[in-house]
Each structure stands twice: as C-alpha cells, then as structure tokens.
Amino acid sequence: MQLEFFSHLRCRECGRLYPKEAIHVCEWDFGPLEAVYDYEAIRRHISRDRIESRPPTMWRYREFLPLEGEPSVGTQVGFTPLVRADRLAKALGVREVYVKNDTVNYPTLSFKDRVVAVSLSRAREMGFPVVACASTGNLANSVAANAASVGLESYVLIPADLEASKVLGSLVYGSRVIGIRGPYDKVNRLCSEIAGKYRWAFVNVNLRPYYAEGSKTMGFEIVEQLGWRLPAHTVIPMASGSLLTKIAKSYREMIDTELVEKRPFAIHGAQASGCNPITDAFRKDTELVRPVSKPQTIAKSLAIGTPADGYYAIQTIRKSGGAAEDASDPEIVEGIRLLAETTGIFAETAGGVTVACARKLIDSGKIPKDESLVLCITGHGLKTAEVLSGVLDSPRVIDPSLREFDRLVSSDINRAPLPTRSEG
C-alpha cells in the first residue's frame, strides 16, 4: 500500500521546490515553504468509506499530512466534537451554527496538539534528539506533554516574566523550561539564533512547514462531521494567520480529491482589537500587514504583532468572499460568556474573540442569517480563567437552613421557575 503522498516542500512565493528537510524559508526570497502532495494519487487511494473505517483521530486523514511513515507522536489527537449549537444560533440570530470544539482536544485541551503531533512525529522521522519551541502558553504545554509521552527531550523557551500558572503546564511534564529576560522582539531574535545554531527541532521555526499542516485536520473533521459537506461560512481566530490559511487549504484539498462536492465557502478571520494587524490590513484594502509593536489584549494566545502568514490570510479571506473583524476586551469576555451559557462550552479568550467577531459579521450582514456557520474554538477556558475574575457574579451564601434556601429561590423572580422533585 502506498503510504507516502507527500513529495516536496515548495516556496509559496516563487514556487521553487526543496527536499523534505528541516527548512522553512526559501533561500531566494525568504518566502515560506509549504508541503506539496500528489493529489491525483491521493484521489485514487482515498474514499469516504476508507476514512470512516479508521479510528476517530486526526490521523484518519493521514494521506494529507507531511510524514514519510506512520505517526509516532500524538496518535490519539483530534476528532473533537462538532456541536450543533441551536441556542447560540438563536442568540446570534442565525439559522444554523456549529461549534468545532477543540477545547477538549487531547492531551492539552487546545488545537495546538494537532500541529505538535505532526511536527514531533516528523522530528522523530528526521532523527532530531531534542524538540523545542518558544511560547507563552498553549504551544509550550503541548510540546512538553507530547514530547513526554514518547520520551523525547524538550526545551521550552518563555519570556522570563510569564505568569507562574502558565509555566506550570509545561514544567509538570519534565520539560526544560528556560525563561528569557527582555522584551518579546529580543526573545524572538534569540530564539531564531538558537534555532539556527543548535540541531534541534524547533516546531514552529525549522519544522514550520510540517507543523502548520497539522491545522488542516480541523477542517477535514468539520467537513466529515457535517456529513461530507462544506460549511458556507467558517470563522477562525487569527494569531499568525496560519490556522485560517490551512483550514481553507483543507477544504480545497477535499474538493480536489473528490471527497466533497464543490460549493462556495467563505473564510472569515477574527482578531482582538488590541492586536489586529491582519484585520486592520483587510479593512484598509491592502495586503501589506503593518506590525503591532505593543499588543494590548486579554487574548494573549492571539497577540502576535508580526503575523508570519498575515499576507496569505488576507488573500484567503478575500478570495473566498469572507471578511475580517476584531473584538475589544469586554466583547471578548461577553463572547466567552455567551458561548458558555448557550452551549456549555468554556473557551479561552481566543474563543471569545471568535464568537464576538462572528456576532459582528452577522450583524453587519457579512454572514447571512440563513446559511451554515462553523465557529472554530481552539482552547479551553480554564487556561485563561483569570480574565473572568470580577466579571461573574459571586455565589450567594446562606446558612444551612431550608427556609433561607426557599426564600432565596423565591426571590429569583427574573428567572424561569425550576421544577421541584415532585414535578420532575
């Protein structure tokens, strides 16, 4: 059986081909490199039945991922629920909303497990002794956990002033966590120098072409879980812009390999107002993304001031007929609450951004009320629970007295009456 459909890396700018090595930019124009596949061979090899017969993980779309052999890290990752959210749809004033719920992705409760599973599997194929990343949260946790699961040595670089709670989620796995003093851009530069000097697999630097492809599995799953149908609209949070471009790529790949019927799909991007370089460029009708030097938002996981894939994200949004929006901090918190109260899903701040931006896109008519809509929710709310402190009501406290409890319940005049046991 043919296992390998991944043939080369290719520059997205000039189209030059490169061998499947640990490189990420074109030597000529510094354009990003991307995995290339033999789609004709994939089309002949794959079918809906074949995919459906496989275990429910992201690896059921194995042919579309840049590995040479079988995956060896994160073999249980993915196939998270796609939840039909009728109460959220009603609140947003649209007919049909689905939530792609990566808050329950395995093992670290964010979509990063997908990209890390691919990059660490590839790192092992290439014989790297050490894997590494620089991260302020989700990526660090995922690299540390997935590396630990197979006994790979890992280094996680963080800004030295990162909150202790965020560091714990990497330290617990036995990763070597290094704090670096100084502002973000200086830390960034040191990381790029380390990546150049040490023969390590930096998941989002020299392994970026492999890493980024893992995001496609979120899109494949959406299509399969919708009953092999493309959603008319997908709203995706943007940090570097990579997830958005890769979900669009996954939809195109499924069309090209005849797994799904071709129909228009609009891709919409969501950012926080305090760090919105991609949305800002979209609004100004340019493709040149101006850096945000000092991001100021509670959505830290999206706070990338110089988004590496910003240019491609804007192109993807425009070509698909989508739009970009941004949300303020209060709107993000409101988005988290709305999602939780209508679906039972507790998302981190990036999820609040997605919900808040979806609402704006609907209100402005960019997402019609009678077309299918998918919201990509990428990480669990417990990771950023601190943003809700002081926002939610405190619990009401009573003495251990049934009379006091009765009085409290009867005072809840604004709420619908709860059924008592005899009624239930």
Added chain:
Amino acid sequence: MAREKQRLWLTFSEELCQRPIIWELGRSFELIFNIRSAQVTQETGIVAIELEGEREVLKQAIQWLEKEGVTVEPVELSTIEG
C-alpha cells in the same frame, strides 16, 4: 572577529517610506547587504534583506535601524506563539 549572516524582514512606516534608509545603512556600517524581495506602498514598505558582517557591527546596525523607526524581525517571524 566572527562574521555572520542574518536574514531579516524590515518594515517601514509611512514616514520612512521615502527615506533612503538602506543606502544610509550601507554608508554607516561595514556590511554587505543583499535585498531579496521588497514591496512598497504609500503607507508601508516591507523588505527582505540579508546582512553579512562582523557580529558586533550587525548588532549595531540593527540597533540603528530600530532607533530610526524601522521594525526589524528575523525571517523566523513570530517565533514566540501563544
């Protein structure tokens, strides 16, 4: 002295777009510069450049660019992720 090469993205703001910054860089620092790609609009400019020289001179050149208001990023953009 150790020589090295650095690959950088330079982003220019509207105010800097008409200033010959790369020429000034070449006059002020003993560096070889090699522009790989560039896009300039009235609002912003982005240049992919390779700089080669002594490590200390490279460092000073980057500091000078930043002081003049140019955003300097290694081609490994957004190394730090959430």
